[in-house]
Amino acid sequence: MDQELIDALMRQHIGLEEPNVAAVFAQREAVQVADLNDEAASELNEITLRAGFRARLVAPLLRGEHVVGMLVVRRRTPGAFVQNTVDLIKTFAAQSAVAIENARLFHDVEASLQDLRTAQDRLVQTQKLASLGQLTAGIAHEIKNPLNFVNNFSAVSAELLDELRETLKSIKVVPEARDAIADLTDRLRDNLDKIVQHGKRADSIVKNMLLHSREGSGEHRPVDINALVEEAVNLAYHGARAEKQGFNVALERSFDPAAGKAEVFPQEITRVLLNLISNGFYAATKRKGQVNSEGYEPTLTAATKNLGDRVEIRIRDNGTGIPPEVKEKMFNPFFTTKPAGEGTGLGLSLSHDIVVKQHAGSIEVDTRPGEFTEFRVVLPRTAASQAKRGGQA
Amino acid sequence: MTLLVLVVDDEPDVEVLFRQQFRRELRGGRFTMEFAQSAAAALRRITDAAAASLILILSDINMPGMSGLDLLPKARAARPDVPIIMITAYGDAETKRMALEGGAEALLTKPIDFGMLRNEIETRVERAA
Numbered sequence: 001m002d003q004e005l006i007d008a009l010m011r012q013h014i015g016l017e018e019p020n021v022a023a024v025f026a027q028r029e030a031v032q033v034a035d036l037n038d039e040a041a042s043e044l045n046e047i048t049l050r051a052g053f054r055a056r057l058v059a060p061l062l063r064g065e066h067v068v069g070m071l072v073v074r075r076r077t078p079g080a081f082v083q084n085t086v087d088l089i090k091t092f093a094a095q096s097a098v099a100i101e102n103a104r105l106f107h108d109v110e111a112s113l114q115d116l117r118t119a120q121d122r123l124v125q126t127q128k129l130a131s132l133g134q135l136t137a138g139i140a141h142e143i144k145n146p147l148n149f150v151n152n153f154s155a156v157s158a159e160l161l162d163e164l165r166e167t168l169k170s171i172k173v174v175p176e177a178r179d180a181i182a183d184l185t186d187r188l189r190d191n192l193d194k195i196v197q198h199g200k201r202a203d204s205i206v207k208n209m210l211l212h213s214r215e216g217s218g219e220h221r222p223v224d225i226n227a228l229v230e231e232a233v234n235l236a237y238h239g240a241r242a243e244k245q246g247f248n249v250a251l252e253r254s255f256d257p258a259a260g261k262a263e264v265f266p267q268e269i270t271r272v273l274l275n276l277i278s279n280g281f282y283a284a285t286k287r288k289g290q291v292n293s294e295g296y297e298p299t300l301t302a303a304t305k306n307l308g309d310r311v312e313i314r315i316r317d318n319g320t321g322i323p324p325e326v327k328e329k330m331f332n333p334f335f336t337t338k339p340a341g342e343g344t345g346l347g348l349s350l351s352h353d354i355v356v357k358q359h360a361g362s363i364e365v366d367t368r369p370g371e372f373t374e375f376r377v378v379l380p381r382t383a384a385s386q387a388k389r390g391g392q393a
Numbered sequence: 394m395t396l397l398v399l400v401v402d403d404e405p406d407v408e409v410l411f412r413q414q415f416r417r418e419l420r421g422g423r424f425t426m427e428f429a430q431s432a433a434a435a436l437r438r439i440t441d442a443a444a445a446s447l448i449l450i451l452s453d454i455n456m457p458g459m460s461g462l463d464l465l466p467k468a469r470a471a472r473p474d475v476p477i478i479m480i481t482a483y484g485d486a487e488t489k490r491m492a493l494e495g496g497a498e499a500l501l502t503k504p505i506d507f508g509m510l511r512n513e514i515e516t517r518v519e520r521a522a
Contacts, residue, residue, distance in 0.1 A: 144482035148504040149406055155507075156413045203504055 005051040012044055020058040025067050030059040030090055035078040054078035059089050061097035071096060122357060140209040147202055154195035161189055222261040223269075225304055225311050225379075229255070232273035233302050239274075240281050249284050249317075254303040262311050262381045268354045269379070272363075275347040276315040276375045277302070282338070283319025283373055290320075310361075313377045321369035330365075355379070396424040396521050398514060401435040401452040401461065402480075414507045415514075424448070424518055432459035440471050447475050448517045451510075454481040454488065465495035478513060480505060 016022055019040060023031045033056045039045050048056065053074040061069035071093040075081070081089075165185050173181070233251060240247045277300065284298035298318065305312040322330065329335045331352045355363045361379040400411055408428040418424060429435035432452070436459075439447065450468060454461035461479055468477055476498040481488060484502035492500045501510065 141482045144503045145404070148482070149404075149410065151504045152410055152414065152507060156410070160413065199504075 002051070005047070008047050008051075012047065014044065018042065018044055020056065020072075021070065024058050024060045024070055028060050028062060028065070028067060030057060030086055030093075032057040032081050032086070034080045037078070048074060052076055055081065057081045057086065057089055059086075059093035061093050061100065063097055063101050068097060069100065118360075122360065136209050140206045143202070143206050147199060147206065151196065151199040151203065154192050154199060158189060158192040158196065161185060161192065220263060220265050222263050223266045224261050225259045225313065226255045226257075228264075228266060228269060229273060229302050229304055229313055232270050233277060233300075235270070236274050236277035236281065240278060244285075247281070247285065249281050249298040249300050252299060252301040254301060256303075256305045258306040259304040259311055260306060260381070262379050264359055264379060265354075268358060272351040272354050272377065273313070273315065275351045276377075279347065280315055280317030280319065280373065283321070284317045285319075287319045287370075307378065309382075310378050310380050313379070314374055315377075316372060316374035318372050321371050321373055322365065322367040323369050327365065327367065395422065395446055396518055397447045398424055398426050398449045398451065398517075399429060399435060399438060399447060400426060401429045401432060401450065401456075401464065403430050403453065403456040405430065407453075415511070418511075418514075424514065432456055432461065432464035435464060436467055436471070439468055439475070447472065448521045449514060450475055450477040451480055452477060454479055454483065454492070462491055462495055465492070465497055469496040476517065 014021060016025055019042070020031050020033065033039050036045060036049050036054050036056060053076055055075040055078050057073045057075075059071045059073075060067045061071060071089065073081075073089055168181055168185075230253070233253070237249075237251060240249070280300045284300060287293060288296060288298045301314070301316040303312075303314040303316070305314070326337055331348050335349070352363055355361045355377055359379055361377060363378075364376045365373065366376065367373040400407060411426060411428070412419065415426065419426065427438065429438055435450070435452065439450070452461040452464060452468075461481070465477060465479075468475070477496065479492045479497045479500045480503065481492075481500065482503045484500070489500050499513070501513075
């Protein structure tokens with residue numbers, strides 16, 4: 001066969017309506033045409049004749065009762081194919097069918113193995129997250145007990161010191177001693193205030209750790225994405241208002257009505273969204289606090305978009321943006337740009353693990369320093385091989 | 394009759410802390426406080442005849458041996474008239490549910506907010522007075 005014919009045949013769509021094909025398919029038997037000049041005119045017939053062929057034998061490739069393909073043999077001289085040739089072609093077709101079937105099975109096994117590996121990786125990640133969560137929760141609870149004593153003993157000591165100062169006022173002492181006492185008690189008072197302040201700081205870190213590590217991640221189920229994002233935005237907004245007086249960031253929503261549902265661990269995705277949204281609030285508030293912020297309106301936009309078998313969530317703020325050197329490292333655990341005590345450096349790292357490793361999704365960032373930051377989270381609607389998290393309490 | 398508040402916690406420093414935090418009330422005789430370092434000791438104290446003036450039990454949850462949650466139904470059975478408030482580092486929904494189902498009146502989390510606790514105690518003192 002010359003290249004021209006091969007190309008012509010490759011371009012030709014051979015459907016079940018072709019005379020030989022239909023017959024082979026119906027009878028599951030080899031069919032031949034002794035002279036193609038006698039065959040009803042068709043494009044395929046014309047191409048074959050033009051290429052100089054006169055006879056055609058078509059044998060089915062059978063997998064059990066199913067025709068999975070056909071073997072076509074053409075000859076340049078007209079006339080019936082002799083029985084020997086037909087038998088030979090049929091045997092060859094049968095062998096080919098077996099070989100093709102084996103190759104297909106092998107491919108399937110490889111694909112299943114890959115699926116299994118992916119599922120296993122995700123399961124391991126999920127378990128890692130779960131045990132990290134449990135460990136953090138355990139530590140956080142254990143710290144709370146001594147912290148209770150630190151905070152409450154320092155608070156009550158400050159009160160006791162005030163009482164001591166009141167008592168000392170009624171005692172006559174030499175002026176130098178009075179000054180020394182005033183100086184010492186003032187310093188003690190300042191120190192106690194510092195202990196109270198830092199104890200409260202430790203307490204809020206512990207609270208955050210617990211928030212980030214709630215044991216187990218609940219169930220994996222289909223969730224309305226718009227409702228999930230709306231809830232996270234509200235949670236983050238009210239949380240920020242409660243935490244910081246004078247907090248004010250405008251909220252904008254752009255929800256795609258076709259966003260629909262996706263199979264996720266809702267608690268985990270909420271955790272990711274809370275992280276991204278509160279980071280956005282932080283950046284917008286920070287820019288508002290900078291000089292030349294006149295006329296600047298801190299704004300956070302939450303958007304969703306239907307992408308067919310995936311769904312997209314975008315969280316955008318018009319805050320300070322992220323410089324390139326930070327962008328490189330921001331998904332690393334314990335990396336933070338926030339002042340001591342304000343960030344654990346775990347937010348984005350956990351978010352990345354939850355989206356990518358647990359949900360087989362993706363998380364990307366687009367940012368321009370001094371202008372905006374936009375996080376784009378894409379989640380598959382269903383992830384058949386998605387790891388199920390065990391039933392931790 | 395002096396009103397009694399019983400505090401159950403396995404940490405001895407709890408007594409020191411509570412006595413200092415409530416020093417004015419204790420000095421003024423608004424109520425007295427007793428401390429039990431285990432649920433078993435608390436139970437003995439509750440069933441004690443001398444505990445007639447008991448108006449409130451504050452109990453930790455995590456304690457070696459009998460936990461605060463185990464103590465709850467026993468204490469409620471012995472003294473259905475005495476409310477119990479649990480104090481714990483574990484403020485999660487599940488612990489809260491178990492405490493409330495076990496008959497606790499409330500669940501406070503550590504670090505203890507003594508302002509809130511003072512209000513809780515004062516409410517009971519006024520009711521009993």
